[in-house]
Amino acid sequence: MRKAKILFIAVMVISLLVGCSGGNKKDSSNNSTNNNNKENQQTVKKDPVTVKFWSSMRGGMGEVQQSIIDDFNNSQDEVIVEVLFQGNYYDMGAKLQAAVASGDVPHIAQLEMSRIKLFDEAGALADMKPYINKNNIDLNDFVEGLMSFSYVDDRIVSLPFNRSTPLFYYNKDQFKEVGLDPENPPKTWDELKEFAKKLSIPEKRWGYSVPIDTWFYEGMIMQNDGRIFNEDETGIGFDNEIGTKPLYFWKDMIKDGSMKIPPGKEYNSFEVARNDFAAGIVSMISDSTGALRLHQDTCEFEVGTAFLPKDSRYGVPTGGANVIMMSGHPKEEEEAAWKFVEFLTNTENVAKWAKGTGYLPARKSSIESDDFKNYLKENPNAQTAIDQLEYTDIPRPFHDKFTEIHFVTIMDAIQKCILVDNYTPEQAVADIAKEAKELLSE
Numbered sequence: 049m050r051k052a053k054i055l056f057i058a059v060m061v062i063s064l065l066v067g068c069s070g071g072n073k074k075d076s077s078n079n080s081t082n083n084n085n086k087e088n089q090q091t092v093k094k095d096p097v098t099v100k101f102w103s104s105m106r107g108g109m110g111e112v113q114q115s116i117i118d119d120f121n122n123s124q125d126e127v128i129v130e131v132l133f134q135g136n137y138y139d140m141g142a143k144l145q146a147a148v149a150s151g152d153v154p155h156i157a158q159l160e161m162s163r164i165k166l167f168d169e170a171g172a173l174a175d176m177k178p179y180i181n182k183n184n185i186d187l188n189d190f191v192e193g194l195m196s197f198s199y200v201d202d203r204i205v206s207l208p209f210n211r212s213t214p215l216f217y218y219n220k221d222q223f224k225e226v227g228l229d230p231e232n233p234p235k236t237w238d239e240l241k242e243f244a245k246k247l248s249i250p251e252k253r254w255g256y257s258v259p260i261d262t263w264f265y266e267g268m269i270m271q272n273d274g275r276i277f278n279e280d281e282t283g284i285g286f287d288n289e290i291g292t293k294p295l296y297f298w299k300d301m302i303k304d305g306s307m308k309i310p311p312g313k314e315y316n317s318f319e320v321a322r323n324d325f326a327a328g329i330v331s332m333i334s335d336s337t338g339a340l341r342l343h344q345d346t347c348e349f350e351v352g353t354a355f356l357p358k359d360s361r362y363g364v365p366t367g368g369a370n371v372i373m374m375s376g377h378p379k380e381e382e383e384a385a386w387k388f389v390e391f392l393t394n395t396e397n398v399a400k401w402a403k404g405t406g407y408l409p410a411r412k413s414s415i416e417s418d419d420f421k422n423y424l425k426e427n428p429n430a431q432t433a434i435d436q437l438e439y440t441d442i443p444r445p446f447h448d449k450f451t452e453i454h455f456v457t458i459m460d461a462i463q464k465c466i467l468v469d470n471y472t473p474e475q476a477v478a479d480i481a482k483e484a485k486e487l488l489s490e
Contacts, residue, residue, distance in 0.1 A: 097384035102157040112404035173182040193440035206370035244306035254308035259317035268294035270363025296475035340406025
């Protein structure tokens with residue numbers, strides 16, 4: 049059994065450079081007395097504090113993010129934010145681990161939500177609550193379904209920013225081509241199978257594609273009212289038909305030729321699925337809400353969006369990253385970092401980010417603003433993702449072992465189940481249950 053253990057050696061070096069002021073002394077007493085000496089003090093303006101922001105955004109998303117950073121840097125002269133691209137969420141997690149171990153951490157980072165508890169357990173995250181209280185930030189204005197990875201005891205260690213859920217995308221032109229109503233996408237698993245068969249053309253086009261990824265598998269567990277961990281978090285909550293049914297569903301669709309497996313690991317499979325969809329090779333895909341702008345900009349056909357099809361109920365996991373502040377910096381630098389976090393997550397910039405990328409707006413006031421309402425009228429596909437937030441009521445585990453169980457234990461088993469004929473869904477779920485129980489007991 050594979051056990052990956054992450055060792056954090058946090059060495060935080062705190063240094064503070066204090067600027068000094070200088071003056072000139074002038075003697076006007078003919079050396080008989082210094083009572084009339086005067087010191088002319090000159091005020092020295094402090095240099096701006098530079099804040100390092102580690103990001104996972106590139107391309108069009110990176111451009112929107114840079115625009116917000118430029119707005120901040122141009123709005124004042126006390127803080128300069130410097131953004132440094134660190135790769136995808138996997139890369140970011142690994143680089144932050146190394147940074148914590150070396151003691152050379154950025155001030156701010158976008159951290160994939162499942163890793164937040166892991167870094168907090170290492171003492172690597174600063175508490176934002178004192179700044180939130182001091183600046184009267186209304187936490188109730190943040191969308192409730194996106195705040196579950198922000199609280200640790202009485203502290204607030206992250207705020208939602210580039211957050212997403214899976215979303216169902218489909219090619220309206222191909223729907224029309226085979227006689228399907230382009231305004232009536234599949235609502236259930238059974239309808240998804242039926243539509244995919246009708247849309248498929250042997251060895252030329254597949255009706256459906258989805259990365260064999262834990263995130264989408266979790267969504268299917270939730271669509272049968274299942275939980276990822278059991279109630280006391282000693283094991284998984286899908287060690288039964290709830291866990292095997294999604295795997296049989298995928299295997300059946302692959303076997304009948306109506307579902308294409310996008311090759312590649314980690315986020316490479318997402319890119320393949322997106323390219324296949326844009327090329328018309330697949331008619332329907334499940335993908336992140338964060339890819340909405342990408343699909344609408346790159347597809348030459350009319351793109352439709354819908355809730356993920358349900359089985360016994362609708363259900364969808366949240367995903368994406370939160371913005372964090374790293375601990376161990378001098379007070380002046382931490383305060384400067386907060387100024388940017390506050391700016392990044394304000395009503396105006398949350399709306400600007402969501403409009404420019406397709407990620408979910410994390411604040412209610414952003415959704416309710418006139419500017420965003422006008423955007424939704426012109427982009428009804430974006431409304432789908434917001435409406436689907438109603439079905440994020442089954443929370444993902446906020447546990448320091450969840451990262452490993454999600455990205456290694458479950459991922460390895462479900463991919464093996466799909467790729468290896470004689471490895472059954474029952475075996476896959478049993479192996480997940482066994483390894484997860486051992487990890488959770490440590």
